[in-house]
Amino acid sequence: MPHTVVTTTTTTTTTSASDGRFCNIGYARSFQGLLKIAQVAVLLIAFLCVYCEQRRSEYSAFRYFEVVTAWFLIVFLIFFLMHLFRLQSKITCINWTLTEFLHYAVGGILVLIASIVVAVKSHGISAFIAGSVFGFIATFLIAISIWTSYKVTCGSQPTGSSVFDISFYSMATSETVYNTTTTATQEPKSKKWILVPSENLEKIRFVIKVVEVLLSFVAFVMEEVVSNCSECGPLYFFEFVSCTAFLFTLLLLILLATTLHQRVGINSWPTLDFGYTTTMAILFLLASIVFAAGNGNTSLEQGAVAFGFLATVAFFIDFGLFMKYRGAPCRKRNNQQADQTPRPENEKLNANGDSAN
Template identity: 65%
Template sequence: MAAAEPVYSPTTVSETKSKKWLIVPTDNLDKVRCLIKVVEVLLSFVAFILEEVVTNCMSCSPLYFFEFVSCTAFLFTALLLILLATTLHKRVGISCWPSLDFVYTALMAAFFLIASIVFASDNGGTDLENAAVAFGFLATVAFLVDAGWFVKTRGFPFKKTNQQAASNGGAPVAEAEKLNREQNEAD
């Protein structure tokens, strides 16, 4: 038997997979927003740590609310950053990542602002509490900058467009260039 060549050989060139774990920019995250998200994670983490170090509280409810918001912001923003900066977001299968990212960022900005105002208005006045409040306000600014940059670069994600989708039962669109029978016969 002659040297058999494979009957079924690949017809396309296989794509070499990148061995990088963190790839920026991606479809959903550019370099500037990645940097802003890293700043959000760091500021949220510092606010959370400073709040955790507080040992005495006059009224603990604002402290606990600030703790909840700063911890949530830190953990979920870190998770969102990892999802957006890797190919994991494609595996999860959610097609509305930009809308989800924008809503999350805007909500975190609002919650951080409320938590920081409440904690600033009702705390013991210690240096640790004041520092935690300051980092809470800085994190609020970072989330607002992120939401603003998102709108500036990608537009508002829920904006209605005037373009109508093509439908099977609609009127046909007029042709831009009419066919001329005389010209076709001459060719």
């Protein structure tokens, strides 16, 4: 009896979320894209509300608000453009998800502090009140980004041990021998909380990072005590860099020196450490040079400049020790990828197993 065989071929066409090959227009219509657009717009309005007001009394507080809002306005705009043009896929040596999360965390704190200061010192002026209100709105939007970034970066995902426990439980109900053998191979969990030295942080670099935190904090405090400034621009730039260095370095030190980094689904801690240390060393050097060239020659300002240069030296020492112990992480990753490429066989084998001449 003849049989008829019908063959059905299914062709699946995968379309990108973008309207173009280079520009991901679909990201601009997504929740994350619209959230970044709203953050940039609100920060821009908050900056303009304070900047356009020509009131000069207690101007240092408002200048700090301008620096913070302008800085994170530019940073969030850069993040949006990177996702829009897929630039993060071309720079793979940086964990952009963790980088965005850290920027959102520090940005939310700094914008909240700046908004509170402007709200307290507004003295009923409508422009300052509006700027502080938009600052609080920006803080709320940043908090949403912190939560969504935390779910992606530090979200609870089933680890290898938890998956193994689930599969082990299902097998243990039917096979008792496998249950006994597997239970015996489980290693006790370490109760050690501080991990120094570790695979991410050597002991000497741990000490250097503690010094970085202390020097950045002292430089920031001495700069904050300054009441009057002849040229306020260099002062506020130094204030922002020293405050950012103190908060970021303290956060990175806590993560690398404790077991908290094991709860974050990140495997590129050396790359993050290298990129942050390099960037902060350059920023602190520039801020210290600019502040040294433009200050009122008071003892507090000169002391802040001195501690700024000391913190710069500490960051450069940290950078040198990283290069000495680990080397450049981007070059190391490229070498590993090159080693994993399949290589053709030099000799062919005959049917009997002997090499062909």
